[in-house]
Amino acid sequence: MLFLLDYLYTSVYAKSIPRNKISYIRSLNEEFIDYVFLGSSRVHNTIDSDVIESITGKKVINLGIQGAKIDDYLLMLKLLNNQKIKVKTVFIQIDYVFNNEGTSMISKSYLMPYIRDSLISSHIKERDLDYYKLKFIPFYRYLVYDYKLGFREFFNSIIGKKPKFNLENGYNPLFGSINTNLKSSLPDYIKKDNKIILEINKFAKELNIEVSYFMAPFCFNTANKDFSSKLKEKIPNLIDYSQLFLEDTYFFNCSHLNDKGAKEFSKRVAFDILKKNQNN
Amino acid sequence: MLFNSIPFLVFLPIVFCLYWLVLNNKLTGQNLLLLIASYVFYGWWDYRFLGLIVLSTLVDFVVGLLMNRFHKEKIRKRLLWLSLLFNLGLLGVFKYFNFFIESWVEAIKYFGFKSDVSSLNIILPVGISFYTFQTLSYTIDVYNKKIKPTFNLIDFAAFVSFFPQLVAGPIERASQLLPQFKIKRTFDFTVVKSGIHLIVWGLFQKMVIADSCATYTNAIFSNYENLNSLSLLMGGFYFAFQIYGDFAGYSNLAIGIARMFGFNLMINFNYPYFSRDVAEFWRRWHISLTTWFRDYVYIPLGGSRGSKQQQIRNVFIVFFVSGLWHGANWTFLIWGGLHALFFTPLLVLNLNKKNTTTIVTNKGLPNPKEIIQIVGTFSLVSFSWIFFRSKNLSESFKYINGLFTNFNFKIEYLSIERYNIELLLLISVFLIIEWVNRNNEHPISGKLSYIKMTGIILMILVFGVYSDHQNFIYFQF
Known part of the structure; x- marks a missing residue:
């Protein structure tokens, strides 16, 4: 029963239309993308690629994944390279994730159907103590990651249901605001360093990809705002947008912009790219 | 240890094999194995609280023996009170202490007074409401001479801590479960x-x-x-x-x-x-607790005897106590009170047994x-x-x-x-x-x-x- 279910799920995920950003990258081949945005939901819900494309005239994709951590960004870069996708500049959203070197559950969920792919296999093997169970116990990976890969996703893949957002753009807007008087807090300490960032820089350099780090906006009532200056000491070329908007109307919650805020922010990023290109 | 966990998936076959393959036909050995397995099962969650189960077991075992030894009603009643105070005292300390303290502080604050009494950082031992009610049923039934006390501590300890129902019931009556520890059990595939x-x-x-x-x-x-x-x-x-x-x-x-x-x-x-109707619901929901309250609270209060007002009073008491049994929070009391409200019209119109x-x-x-x-x-x-x-x-x-x-x-x-x-x-x-x-x-x-x-x-x-x-x-x- 387990072998049969494993075979069925793996086959369906391999043959269905892409429904998440990992499977979307795997469906691409030998393309050129000018600007790739990597990050967590603070990119996924914040960077409207269409706005940046219309201003810069360049090809842009938002590859932010909800809950993603820095290690996931590195994997995304490796996957892009694996699919022979050339990238000019990668924009990496960084904030409190600097303090974390782990991988996210959601990103790992998306990898599971492809655990027999050599790149993904070696990535999981280096990071997950359950690697052998995930790879060799039939159907185990789909049970462990059932929230994202369970029957619901399996069924949606069979019927070819498109995801709620356009994968070619990658932007998933949030509408409205969950409440008034938004509040949030950044960490009051910063790690000495983050080895994954060094790896990302090294990997990008080998592929001749420019890396640009930025910090997306937080609402005005954010505690420990000086975290951005601490982060700038670690990443000198960091572009700090953390206090770009002072009004709560731009926010869905304190750490996520709503659609109105995301569009404004994307415009600002686009104009900064143009300015930088003109200076160069 | 959770039933739907990997450790239990290992634990159960081991105990099952030892029970039927190694200790088959050895009643004392099987009961001892169940007792040890039950303590391992409970200790897996938090071994510190094993002492409470052991203490509760010993108190009620000794109370049962003494009730059998002394025939004077006065002494037997004192022994019953000892068991009630001990078991309900355990519940009171571990489950309700903070609730009553916090409610007291809130109440006197409402009248403009201040209180220095503060709540304690108490961890609620898992399953305490279940096993205390189970052992209480034993002493009450021995007092009422519905059952004879057991003289075998292993059997009694296994009855109190029987791992399948230790942490969340069903709350078994001593008259129903305890005798099963005394008869030889044979393997039956069906x-x-x-x-x-x-x-x-x-x-x-x-x-x-x-x-x-x-x-x-x-x-x-x-x-x-x-x-x-x-x-x-x-x-x-x-x-x-x-x-x-x-x-x-x-x-x-x-x-x-x-x-x-x-x-x-x-x-x-x-x-x-x-x-x-709600009366039928309570005959079908958490039957072991409902019948416990019926037999040990509702009927001793007078049950369905007496005037309608007395019956309604008894229903409200049982549902409020049932609410409080679930947790030390006003939300559970209101939940119990609502069910009493839903039940009352059925009682008044004699439709509760329809x-x-x-x-x-x-x-x-x-x-x-x-x-x-x-x-x-x-x-x-x-x-x-x-x-x-x-x-x-x-x-x-x-x-x-x-x-x-x-x-x-x-x-x-x-x-x-x-x-x-x-x-x-x-x-x-x-x-x-x-x-x-x-x-x-x-x-x-x-x-x-x-x-x-x-x-x-x-x-x-x-x-x-x-x-x-x-x-x-x-x-x-």
Whole structure:
């Protein structure tokens, strides 16, 4: 029963239309993308690629994944390279994730159907103590990651249901605001360093990809705002947008912009790219 | 140790093999093994609280022996009081101390006074409400001379701590369970098979129904202020099935596991959501606790004897105590009070014993009147669950206010990236399975049981919740 279910799920995920950003990258081949945005939901819900494309005239994709951590960004870069996708500049959203070197559950969920792919296999093997169970116990990976890969996703893949957002753009807007008087807090300490960032820089350099780090906006009532200056000491070329908007109307919650805020922010990023290109 | 965990998956076959292969026909050895296994099972969760079970066991064992030795009523009564004070004292300290202290401080603050009394950081030992009630039933029954005390400490200790039902029941009576430790148990494949069927069905109720509902319930109750009426309605509906699947699932697991060792535990749930009135609901929901309160609280208070006012008073006392038994929170008291309110009209009109048989035994579907009765009863019960699920009374009232004032019944996308009505199909399938099997102990029994069991296992694998599985709700009680 387990072998049969494993075979069925793996086959369906391999043959269905892409429904998440990992499977979307795997469906691409030998393309050129000018600007790739990597990050967590603070990119996924914040960077409207269409706005940046219309201003810069360049090809842009938002590859932010909800809950993603820095290690996931590195994997995304490796996957892009694996699919022979050339990238000019990668924009990496960084904030409190600097303090974390782990991988996210959601990103790992998306990898599971492809655990027999050599790149993904070696990535999981280096990071997950359950690697052998995930790879060799039939159907185990789909049970462990059932929230994202369970029957619901399996069924949606069979019927070819498109995801709620356009994968070619990658932007998933949030509408409205969950409440008034938004509040949030950044960490009051910063790690000495983050080895994954060094790896990302090294990997990008080998592929001749420019890396640009930025910090997306937080609402005005954010505690420990000086975290951005601490982060700038670690990443000198960091572009700090953390206090770009002072009004709560731009926010869905304190750490996520709503659609109105995301569009404004994307415009600002686009104009900064143009300015930088003109200076160069 | 959870029934739906890897350690238990290793633990159970080991104990089962030792029990039937090594210690077969050795009654004392089997009872000793069950006792050790039960202590390991409990200690796996928190070994520090094993001492409480041992102490409770010793006190009630000695009280039972002394009651047998002394025949003077005065001494026997004192011994009964000792047992009551000890067991209820344990509950009072571990479960209710902070509740009463905090309520006292709030009350005197209301009248403008200050209090320096502060609450303590007390951890609630898992299953304390269950095993204390079980041992209490022993001493009360010995006092009332309904049963004779046991002279075998191993048997008694195994009865108190019997691992299948130790942490969340069913709460067994000494008269029903204790004698089973004294008779020789022989391996019967048919009985073991029926135990396995119950285990599989219990896992389905827990992992497919309860845990799926929990994902939605948690998302809705944690963000109720921003959701529309339909989502709030679904929140109450899903919690009704979460708590049913969770607790009935646990009970079936417990009964099934006990059966694998040759023990018969009482049925704890009997298709309660097909009840036609609240009185029938309480004859089908958490039967072991309901009958406990009936026998040890309601009847000693006078029960159905005396005037209607006295009967209503007794009903309110039982439901308030039942609410308090569930937890030290005003929400549980209100939940109990609501059920007393729902029950009272039936009592006044002598309708509380009207529906004592299984609904629609001869035909497939209920008639319109029965449908209205079932839906009405379910709605009342689900409404009361809002108090049971809420963290505090303020949250309950805000939730209910949102439910009845928002009037927006659009399908809503929740923070868990699922639509609020998505689980309806799964719950409908569950209800159909239950309806078709309402005259059976569980749906896997009867003809084609292997095929039914394969189907249920397949459903557990495909629809079960693994990454976000929840603890059994009743462990906290």
